[in-house]
Amino acid sequence: MNSTINDLLTYMEANLKLTDKAVELTHQLTYGKEDGFGMGLGWMINTDERGVRYFYHDGNTKIGYNTLCVLYPADAYGIVIIVNDTIDQRQVGELENIIRHQFLMHNQ
16 A cells, blocks of 8 residues: 555544544444443544543554554544554554653643
């Protein structure tokens, strides 16, 4: 699969604005808890320490990179991390937490 940064930004924007009914459908909980971890159509869903719902998908290709895409529609931003390494996926999540906390501190 080939894509560009602009494609990814367009995809993120569509998922943050939710102006398309098909995209909105992917954010509906199909399995799990309303106030905790669950699954939508193509997204994992959870709530952060503030109780704010977020959507994410991650992956490790085992052939050279790890990825993480996290969307915070209530806060109108998303974070994408693409690491050119097959490090532990947990480390990618930790990096996202650092970025998110810095973002929240500077936008209060």
